[in-house]
Structures are given as structure tokens and as C-alpha cells.
Amino acid sequence: MAPSPRLVPAALLGMGAYLLVSHSQSFVTTGTPARQSRMAMRGFKDDFYAWKDTLSKDDQALLLKQAQNEFNKKFRSGDDFKKTVDQEKIAAFGKVLQKFFDNEREDYKKEESMRAPDYQALQKRAGQVGYDFGLKSETVEIDRDADRRWATASRKMAMAEKEGKEYPDSSPLEELFAIANDAEHHDNNVKTLEKLKEDSKGFKDLDAMFKDFSIPAAGEDFKVMMPRVLFEKLGDYANQYKEKLEAYKKDHSESEAESYANGELQEEWVKTLGTLVGEYYEARQEVEKEVTQLKKFFRSQKEMPGKTKADIVKQIWKELPKWSDSPVPPLDEEMLADLAKEPASVKGEFKHNWGTAEKLYKSEAIDSFGNRYLLGVFEDTKDAEKAFDAWNKEYEKAGQDVKESMKNWAKQQEAELAEEQDSVDRIRKALEEARR
Incomplete structure (x- = not known):
């Protein structure tokens, strides 16, 4: 049923008032609206007041x-x-009103076109060369002798x-x-060296170290290569x-202090030094x-083809009575059965370089x-470099496979986005036709 002609003016006026009020509230409460919406609303406001002026009072x-x-029932019946x-x-x-709706529709189309996705974004992103995912090689020296020295010294310190x-x-x-080797210290340096040579007799390394060693002339540079821990302790x-010496000077004269420093104290110092x-x-x-x-122990390992760990244990048990005063308990048969399944020399562990090498390279x-x-971990740097080259080759190959996979994924995503856009276009077209 068509609306009554009498109701149309009120409905139109109500719609116009609603549009003015709702847009003004939106302007106040929701921050800054789109520029196009403000322009359209301003145009409608001007047109509305211009039309209103054509009405009589x-x-x-x-x-x-x-x-x-x-919405007053009593009034509506009057x-x-x-x-x-x-x-x-x-x-x-x-x-x-028609002009306002047309402007709104144009603004909507412009906004939608601005919000349209960039279907080439994935390809552009994939094509960017902004990050290097390559590998870098590093060969780290492992001083196995230093490790052994530390372990041995630490054990001896703990026992002491x-x-x-x-x-x-x-x-x-x-x-x-x-x-220091100036005139003040030179004589003391010479005396100290002589005392060290005397006290070092019997120590092969010390004899060799002091044999051709001499103190430079007074005033000349005196530099010596020494163990750091020894120098710090000295x-x-x-x-x-x-x-x-400073404490001695407080209770004695200058001559007594000098005599003490060059005599008793120096003798004590040289003795401590030695x-x-x-x-x-x-x-x-x-x-x-x-x-x-320790290195000799690991290097002494011998190949034992055909023998198992059970054979080794039996051989050890056979020798034990020679070194023990108490009886040796019998071996557990179940344990021997398990050990009999393992070869005496395990492949890859024979004379392992971790026990035999002086230096290794990681x-x-x-x-x-x-x-x-x-x-x-390798015994020379060339093998370490070869290991990296081989691994890096596989890594780069895998990287190419990942890139190819990403390209295929990007194409799939683009196809899905294009399909979604087709659906959006169909819905938009249907809405536009419904407004006509």
C-alpha cells in the first residue's frame, strides 16, 4: 500500500532532520570524519535551508x-x-534528498576504490632484497692441552x-x-738474578731459562717474558x-732502614722469590x-677385532688379584651377557681425536x-672449512626451495583475493541496482 500523500512531507522532513542531527552528532563524538562526508553534509545543509526558506511561515x-x-497518536488522528x-x-x-544520496554514493565509491587491496603486494614483497639470510663460517680453535692442564691443576688444587x-x-x-732498571733498582736486579740462578739448580727448565739470561745495563729497558700468574704473585x-720496610722505617733511623733493606730484608726477599x-x-x-x-693413554688404544667388551672385563678381572689383597668378587653373568653384545672397538671411537689431539678446530x-x-670438530682447519662449504651448499639449496614455495603460495593467495573481489563486486552491483 502506497503511503498517504499527507504523510510524505512529515516523513521527508523527519528524514532531513535526522540526517542533520545524526551527522552533527557524528562530527562531535567520533572525531574527524572523512572529508568527502563533511562536504556532502555541508552541501545538504545549505540546500535544505535554501528549500526551507521557500516555505511560508x-x-x-x-x-x-x-x-x-x-509519534503522538492523538495528534495523528487530528x-x-x-x-x-x-x-x-x-x-x-x-x-x-536525491542530490544528497547521489553525493553519498559517489563518496562511497571513491572510498571503496581507495580501500581496494593491492593484489601485487605479495609479489612486490617477495621481490624485495632487503635481508641477507646467508650463513657465515667461523673456525674456533680448541686447545685440548690447555683443557687437560686446567682439569689436572684443578684436581690437584682441590686435593691440596x-x-x-x-x-x-x-x-x-x-x-x-x-x-724497573734505573740506577736505583739495577744493583738489586743483578743480585736477585744471581740468587735465582743459585736456587734454581736442579730444575731443568729453570737452568735453561737462566743460562743465557742477563740484566741490561742500568737505565736500559728491562723486559722479560714471564708466566702471568708468577709475575702477579711476585x-x-x-x-x-x-x-x-715502611713499618721498619717508623721505628728506626734512615741508616738502619737502609741497612735492613739491603741486608736482612733483601735476603728474605730473594729466598722467597726463589x-x-x-x-x-x-x-x-x-x-x-x-x-x-693422558695423551699417551688414549693413543695406546689397540684394535681388537672379534673381541667384545665382556672379553676386556674378564681380562681385567684376571689381573685384579695381583694388585689386591682382598678376594675379587665374581662377575655378574647377566652383565657379561650384555657386554658380550658390544664390540671392544667401536667404529668411530677408536683413538678418538678428543683424547689424542693437542689442538682441534670447531x-x-x-x-x-x-x-x-x-x-x-676436526683436526685441521681445512677439514673444518670443507664441512662448512658442504653444509652451506645444502642450506642454499633448501633456501631456493623455500623461495619457490613462497612464490607458489603468493600466487595462490592472489587467486583467492581475486575471487573474493569478484564476490565483492557482485554484491556492490546488486546494492546499486537496489537503490535505483
Whole structure:
């Protein structure tokens, strides 16, 4: 059923008022709207007031009264609600609304075109060369002798500590140190060296070290390559003797202090010096001897084709009574049965370089995020480099496969987006046709 002509003016006026109010509220409460919407609303407002000015005061009062009492049942049943303005003015207002809707539709089309997805974005992104995912090689030297020295010295220190003793630090790390050799210190340096030569007799390494060693002339640079731990320890003791001398000076005259420094204190210092040096090199020789024995132990491994670990255990058990005063318990048969399944020499473990080598080289691959990947431990740098080259070749091949997979995925996504856009276009077309 078509709406009554009398109701059309009130409905149009109500719609116009609603549009003005709703857009003004939106402007106040939701921040900054789109520029096109503001322009369209401003144009409608101007057109609406221009149309309103064509109405007489009676028509304006009538339309206002009808709009205000739109939902008043009593008013709607009265004569004032059924009155209407001239049809030409109603048609003119319809044109104002039609112009507004046309502008809104154009704005909507523009906004939709601006929001349309970039279907080439994935391809563009994939084509960018902004990040290097390549690997870097690093070969790290592993000083196995240093590891063995540390393990041996640490064990000896722990054992000495349990007995209430102190085992000397025997690190062989050496550095070049400068020693004062001016006129004031030169004579003391010469005397100290002579005393060291005397106290070092019997120590092979010390004899060799001091044999051709001499103190430079007074005023000349005196630099010596010394073990760092020994030099630091000597420095600590030297400071103690300086403090001792300063304390002596407080209660004695200058001549007495000088006599004490060049006599009793110097003798004590030289003796301490010889003891510290002797203990250091003695401990160093002990540690080095055990390091050598440890390498010999691993290098002494022999191939035992056809034999199992059970055979080795039986052989050990056979020798044990010769070295033990108490009876040796019998071997567990179940354990022997398990050991009989394992060969005496395991492939890949025979004379393993971790036990026999003095130095090894660790090959590592480092990715673009700083993560490290251990590729292996080798006996020379060339093998370490070969390991990286082989691994990097596989890595680059896998990277190409990933790139190809990403391209295929991008094409699939583009196809899905295009299909979705077709659906959007169909819906938009249907909406536009419905508005006509």
C-alpha cells in the first residue's frame, strides 16, 4: 500500500532532520570524519535551508508541528496531521534528498576504490632484497692441552685444599713485562738474578731459562717474558715487603732502614722469590707430565677385532688379584651377557681425536640472527672449512626451495583475493541496482 500523500512531507522532513542531527552528532563524538562526508553534509545543509526558506511561515510551523508529534497518536488522528504543503515544494525537497544520496554514493565509491587491496603486494614483497639470510663460517680453535692442564691443576688444587694445603697456580700463559732498571733498582736486579740462578739448580727448565739470561745495563729497558700468574704473585709479595720496610722505617733511623733493606730484608726477599719460582715450575712440570701421560693413554688404544667388551672385563678381572689383597668378587653373568653384545672397538671411537689431539678446530655456521650451529670438530682447519662449504651448499639449496614455495603460495593467495573481489563486486552491483 502506497503511503498517504499527507504523510510524505512529515516523513521527508523527519528524514532531513535526522540526517542533520545524526551527522552533527557524528562530527562531535567520533572525531574527524572523512572529508568527502563533511562536504556532502555541508552541501545538504545549505540546500535544505535554501528549500526551507521557500516555505511560508505557516508551512514551516505546520511541518515542525507534524515532525514534533510524529509519534503522538492523538495528534495523528487530528486534522493538522493530515494537512500538507504544496506538492511542488515536496518535489523540490525530494530533489534535495536525491542530490544528497547521489553525493553519498559517489563518496562511497571513491572510498571503496581507495580501500581496494593491492593484489601485487605479495609479489612486490617477495621481490624485495632487503635481508641477507646467508650463513657465515667461523673456525674456533680448541686447545685440548690447555683443557687437560686446567682439569689436572684443578684436581690437584682441590686435593691440596682438602689436606689444608695450597697447590701453586701453574698456568703456562706468558706475557712480556717491563721491570724497573734505573740506577736505583739495577744493583738489586743483578743480585736477585744471581740468587735465582743459585736456587734454581736442579730444575731443568729453570737452568735453561737462566743460562743465557742477563740484566741490561742500568737505565736500559728491562723486559722479560714471564708466566702471568708468577709475575702477579711476585708483585703481591713485593708489595708486602715494601709495607714491611715502611713499618721498619717508623721505628728506626734512615741508616738502619737502609741497612735492613739491603741486608736482612733483601735476603728474605730473594729466598722467597726463589721459593715461589721453584714451586711454580715444579707444579708446572707435574701438570705437564700428567697431560703427556693422558695423551699417551688414549693413543695406546689397540684394535681388537672379534673381541667384545665382556672379553676386556674378564681380562681385567684376571689381573685384579695381583694388585689386591682382598678376594675379587665374581662377575655378574647377566652383565657379561650384555657386554658380550658390544664390540671392544667401536667404529668411530677408536683413538678418538678428543683424547689424542693437542689442538682441534670447531667448525660453526652462523645465521643472520646470530644463532650458531656446530658442524663438527676436526683436526685441521681445512677439514673444518670443507664441512662448512658442504653444509652451506645444502642450506642454499633448501633456501631456493623455500623461495619457490613462497612464490607458489603468493600466487595462490592472489587467486583467492581475486575471487573474493569478484564476490565483492557482485554484491556492490546488486546494492546499486537496489537503490535505483
